[in-house]
Amino acid sequence: MKVVYNWLKEFVDVTASAEEIAARIALSGTNIGGVEKGVLGGVVDAEVTSNRPDCLSVYGIAREVSAIYKTPLKPIVPKPVESTTAKASDAVRVAIESPELCARYTARVIRGVKIQPSPAWLRERLEAAGVTSISNVVDVTNYVMLELGNPMHAFDLGKVRDKSIVVRRAKPGEKMQTLDGTERVMDPGMPLVCDGDGARAIGSGVMGGASTEISFSTKDILLECAYFDPISIRRAARSMKLHTEASTRFGRGVDPEMAEVASRRAAELILQLAGGELLSGVVDVYPGKRAAKKITVTRAEILRVMGADVPDKEVERVLSALGFAPVRVDQNRGQEGALLAAWECTQPSWRAEVEREIDLIEEIARVYGLDKFPARLPVARTGAARLPQYEAETRLRERLMGLGYREIVTIPHVDAQRDELFRAANVTPAKLANPLSEEAGVLRSTGSVTVAAAIEWNLNHGQRNVKLFEIGRRYALNGAEAVETPVLAIGATGEVRPQGLHDGARDYSFADLKGDLDAIGTLSGGIGWQDGGPEWLNAAKRGRIFLKENELGAAGMLAKRVAEKYKFRQDVFLAEIALGPFYCAYYGVKNARRYEPLPRFPAVERDFSLLLADGVKFADVTKTIQSLGIVEISSIEAADLFRGKNVPAGKYSLMIRVIFQSREATFSDAQIAEYSGKIVAALEKNLGAALRAN
Amino acid sequence: MATSVDKTLAEQGVQSAEQVAAFFEELRARFDTEVLAIQDEASWEAVRHAWQGRKSGIFVLITDNWLKKANAELKAVVGQGFNALRKYVDGRLAQLESEVKAGTEAWENVKDRVDLSLPGVVRPLGSRHLIRQVFQEIEDIFFSIGFSVVEGPEIETPYYNFEALNIPEHHPVRDDMDTFYMDLPKGSPGQLLLRTHTSPMQIRTMEKQKPPVRVIVPGRVYRRDNPDATHSFAFHQVEGLAVDTDITFCDFTGTIEYFVKQFFGANVKTRFRPSYFPFTEPSVEFDVSCVFCGGSGTTASGTCGKCKGAGWIELFGAGMVDPAVYGFVGYDPKKVSGFAFGIGIDRLAMLKYGIDDIQAFFQNDVRFLKQFP
């Protein structure tokens, strides 16, 4: 709503400049988009919130200014000269068939007008307010709408059949050619203003019809000012994608009481600018007249909600200035500052949304000044709790950062085809009904798909060495229910270590991924690995991840088929695990953790260089050794592995390191020799291993 | 009084073996202290001379003043103590001599010196996403004044996102929150949408718990806006809600001011402007003095671009919980009152760190991530 300063001054005597006024009303509920200096004293762009249709007019803003500057608001009393012979009610009939859509319809008739361009002062004000000038009569209807907030419409009476107006609900599929020259299908249920034959639409609450449009040959006009149901107008404007100054005002609710005054004001201006004869009286059909609501506001409630008092005089002044006509109704009338003070207020017709005591409190507070309520920090009465997973998630994040991964935050909207690359067959994706674009058509079914996208971004921007993680959610549908699962997704590519002074370069490998996952796994008691994994991972370099028997996810190198879709020219590694069970285990493991006394006797290490057939796993070696039941073996580690050079084809060399630890005594050489002998024998027998001479 | 080797033991009142032992203990401690100052051959020589010097070294003085002049009963004890001390000092000095000499040689050999301008071993370091950092900071501030942290679903029902927040169908506010809807199977009982704010958790929290309520809700929200430098269709919020029998507007402004001063610094000014939200009343928009121009509206290069010369920056919407909302959760609006707010995290981070494109958060370019370790 653009408010022209000189126009505003016609209704309220203020000396403050446009900028000063803008700054003040911004602090009492009218947001200011800006002030355009110079034109007509300045133009204030008021961004009116949807609950304040009364401020979509110069007069409404003037009322705010009058309340804030404690200056009276001038009344609107237009007194156009009426015909002494002809009556409006003889010239036109009005019937409202759908009173639920049209609570009031007023019609005035002016005969013998001369349609011509508007004078400069009118054009200037309209243009400053952002409305294009058309002709004197049409301009007046727009002018009065901007001035008083009531949209109105002038019909060429000569084109209105039977001089009869019927307001009714639009029928399904009903069409009308609107003023902008396009034929539109009316939203069924919207109010339609029709003429005599009942079939041909002449206008609606959203926009006028072309068939009765004012032209330069128009002589007689019918001036409509009505009240239409806001919800039906809003729905119609949205479905027809037709947002006009009129539909905005009707859609938020105009002042029905003001309709007749606005019509009179318009008649006054039309007589002044276009001449003609105003028929006496007004055809005013008002089936929806409402009784003024009474609302009581008490000091006790002001104190309870606002936490500080407002003096009686201020309560009364503010409410009076805004039109609420407060009257003290409590037992202590006349006693200033009484704790039990209560004021009965009358809801003004332009403030339909003020219905409750809290609404009045807001009115008082915003005009009195929010800064007058002293800030204080309230004391908490109970302890505060973090999210249940807070500690586990924090530890996980710290550990990942320690391992060199950078946290990312991605938007879960992804391309359906990309999503499908990573999605398990039994998962129904969370598809959007109204995506902004196809590339953002579903919510990710995996954390991996967005991590892959982040890697893609980095590779495309010259960042070749990347280690990323995201703690987020993946989404799916289960029938008509949404499933959101917290997950950790990891992605890495390029060099894990660059060429430097102290170390050579090394590429990120599956072993890095596995080692890092094992490292975070220790937070939850350790993870286990099994062969297999999703199809989008390379079949030779992937694994399923378990927490006890609970499958958490998978890790591996991106399959070639998928990597090609992304045009990745270097190996990319991805992992994804579900975090719910991981966090749960974290707390279980933490609570069960107990100190283990340190051994008092020295440990003994023995290395065994084994020649094994390809396919024999390290796990087979450890299982074989463990099956011997030597309790003093505290660990079995893989120390070295190689193929080629001195190792026959089909075999590989594995050096294992066994650590013996006794809690009772220092080992004798004989004891260690005996254990070593058993180990070698078992490996030879069970796995066909050969001991290599070092 | 300090032990002196210039006087006899008798002059210093020493009569027992224990006193003699204590004197030697003190000398050993003095030596240990002096040894700490040895850095090179010169300082080593100074210490050596002080103790082993042939003319007036401490050993010579002990021999002359203590040992020779000791009475018969103490002579053996003094002799023993002296021998032990001399053995200790001689041994340490000899050891230090080789260390000092070796060190000097290493320094003389230029190629062995470390070049401090070269990097050490560079370990790969991770980083926390800036959005996460800001979430954490806000959580910590509110946690410190008794707010618990809760979270909720991003895929919501229209009831929680709109109706229970006093936004019935066809409310004009729904036009401003263009909403993503889920494509559900035909015949599904209701609709699902991507929450347009974290406010649904106000309802979910109050449904579960009786007052007093003090929670914040960090989370992601969605609005169907075309992406540009200041709009993303997914962004982040922290919702806040406090409801009790005695929460007032003054408590609300006090809490918000506390938060802002913690987050932006004590010098930041705050301001509340009346506004409108269906689920709060009175509703406010909350401004802080512009952190770029200090609230003056101008910078060295003219009008401040961040606040467009206003001196204030709009931060977020908030207000007292509308009594109608209590009706949806079974609270008695005559008995309880409270406040709610919704802080936009991305915007806050952009303001604090001078980021001019919201998309940078979600591209996750490592050159961006590295800037916020």
Ligand SMILES: [Zn+2]
């Ligand atoms: Zn500024």
